[in-house]
Amino acid sequence: MSQTPDSAVRTYIDEHRAAFLDDLAEWLRIPSVSAQPQHAPDVRRSADWLAGKLKETGFPTTEVWQTPGAPAVYAEWPSDDPTAPTILVYGHHDVQPAAREDGWDSDPFEPAVRENRLYARGAADDKGQVFFHTLGVRAHLAATGRTTPAVTLKLLIEGEEESGSPYFRALVEEHADRLGADAVIVSDTGMWSEDTPTVCTGMRGLAECEIRLHGPDQDIHSGSFGGAVPNPATAAARLVAALHDDHARVTIPGFYDGVVDLTDRERALFAELPFDEQRWLRTAKSHATHGETGYTTLERIWARPTAEVNGIGGGYQGAGTKTIIPSTAMVKLSFRLVAGQDPDHIERAVRTWAADHTPDGIRHEITFSAATRPCLTPLDHPALQSVVRAMSRAFGKPVLHTREGGSGPAADLQDVLGAPILFLGISVPSDGWHAPNEKVELDLLLKGAETAAHLWGDLAEHWRHAP
């Protein structure tokens, strides 16, 4: 199998750019806001629209999959090469809420092009990045003269990512047979900047819990009893304070068990990124960096596990004063996990630690939410190398690496399907995900299509699937 000629791909994309953008604009006009019940028909319409467009693109199988929440779209295009790998593309067709009065310069659901940028809710997150795959696969076929893709291509485009994907895992489990793939391509992330194409290699996982601490059976007078009984707000505070040592390392015994350390090569590649800490602090709206000793800021957010308190509360929080020892207090903790950490092990470790740190006379209750596993694809994985080559050809420059500090439902795909996760995203930090005036850079959007057009051939050539 020969490499797709780069110029043929580019020519196809240039010739079909206008129609592609018209189609995308049509989709963006559907306000598929999954979090707002009044938009449920729009989410449904968005799924139907996408299924129709994928059929038009050439996918022989397109289906809308119902869930107890919003519908997902599934499409499949088998390769005629029986030894080709199977690739599952993940994205989502629902969008964040948006209203003109939030500060948009134009209607969020009436796409507008200004200075080569397409402004609309969903332009980058995630309709634009799903949709470049339709152009990419057509360009791949046109440039190679193939009638089916060089890999068997599956798409799973969910409809409730912006609502926390409550039914996603169950959907994947239900359809695990049909979703089976050698690798998953997630097109719901971004790259470092307009000038620095990057491939993300992993995502942190997430475990979350709430710990409620019960002291006196009701609020009691701090004059009458203060200094002589345990205070649950103090216990809550001491629990949070005990989370980290002086090196900002998490102190929970067993927390770091199994953590896959950064390799020297990955640290070196991170260090090549043009990172400006002052500028990053402005993005973080923060006034200092603070984190685990021995790691840079990027290493801390991408490759190190963390414990953060997301909420703490207890006693009187209104105006003025109230001289009580509160009856209860609570903390909400979240733990970002990295490759090698197991959420179940973390839950057990946190439970033991919390019990050990609850003083006499205080009762604690701890509740964990559903966890998300971390994912990481090693730099030397052949499929990852294909993504890097395809992106490098499209952008005409070397590709560096990032990771994602957040956590996403794509990790469920890795978990259920047992396939490695690869990331192909062309969004940039200025795209304003979830914010007013969300946009996508048109040049980058087309580079996404170009990358996808190169990727299928490269994967088929370098990562042949044993039949």
Place this chain on the structure above:
Amino acid sequence: MSQTPDSAVRTYIDEHRAAFLDDLAEWLRIPSVSAQPQHAPDVRRSADWLAGKLKETGFPTTEVWQTPGAPAVYAEWPSDDPTAPTILVYGHHDVQPAAREDGWDSDPFEPAVRENRLYARGAADDKGQVFFHTLGVRAHLAATGRTTPAVTLKLLIEGEEESGSPYFRALVEEHADRLGADAVIVSDTGMWSEDTPTVCTGMRGLAECEIRLHGPDQDIHSGSFGGAVPNPATAAARLVAALHDDHARVTIPGFYDGVVDLTDRERALFAELPFDEQRWLRTAKSHATHGETGYTTLERIWARPTAEVNGIGGGYQGAGTKTIIPSTAMVKLSFRLVAGQDPDHIERAVRTWAADHTPDGIRHEITFSAATRPCLTPLDHPALQSVVRAMSRAFGKPVLHTREGGSGPAADLQDVLGAPILFLGISVPSDGWHAPNEKVELDLLLKGAETAAHLWGDLAEHWRHAP
């Protein structure tokens, strides 16, 4: 001057018991709830009623003093003995809110006698304890044949104690000349139990502050930034956790400066009280004791300074999870102070400590509320000994000692007037202050009058004022 014959006092009180209780019931029918604006006319009516009753009792001077809040009642009855000490009695005529549906067995403002107890809002806190002084002074005169009290008697009965006495200090400062006294008798406390008469010797002071901690300029994503910037909720928790060492001693440098230690005699007297820790825990609705190493529970709540967190809050406190690093967090701290501690010094110490414990990248703001000074009268103070003798004669048994863990506006009297504070209270823990079915034990109420009847002569005899 001879001691008042005990039997003459008792006879007078027995003969006037019915009329005294009728009068008290009339006063208790006035719902003088200072916290509820709709009751402002009732508070005013209560003040007028008391002023009229004090005139009837014989006080040549009775006045209603306006404040920007609720009115206070002032009365004065000079002794004809120019060398007699001047005593100022403090109490309050306003009451806590009460409604039948809160769980009262009878109308809170329609006094009812059941099993020798008088049930009504204010029966113990504080109308009953103010009113026994009218019977006490008449019994004193009747038993001694005097036409004026053996001491110059002043009464200041405020009208907004249950609303936090916002204008009390200003009122005392405004009238400091007229309020001048050698000692202040506070009749707004209680004694150990029905069987164990006690005299309280001091009250803790109170300093309160709120510390607000500011991190990121807005809530930020814990996936994107977690582990790399300081979290103000963590800072708040660490501040609270740093308040105490492993011995539950307050770690703030300078906090214990000047603290008057318990004497061996006072510790021994506390130890004589029939204290049942399990029963006390039930009252505290708590499940363990916890406090400063080396002190008993009673010593901890009465005679040791404390730091308690009354409220803590930051980040997301609703249902479920929210993966944020919060922008702000806050803690409300209160410090109970004991004799020798200066609230201004404490404020400076806390400010320095908070600044030292706020990490880089977090900004803190600290606000102190008006403080209350501690007060303590040494066991060997002659006026205190008079109170003990008078109470011992009335109850016919030895009197032990307590202190009060809470803090009250009476401390302002000590502060402005420079007079020692003595406590004469006959309420017992079961009286249900601020609760439904507040009551006063009728026998104890009359013992209060009897104690007061003995006290004025004893004070005049043993604590002569240099003219």
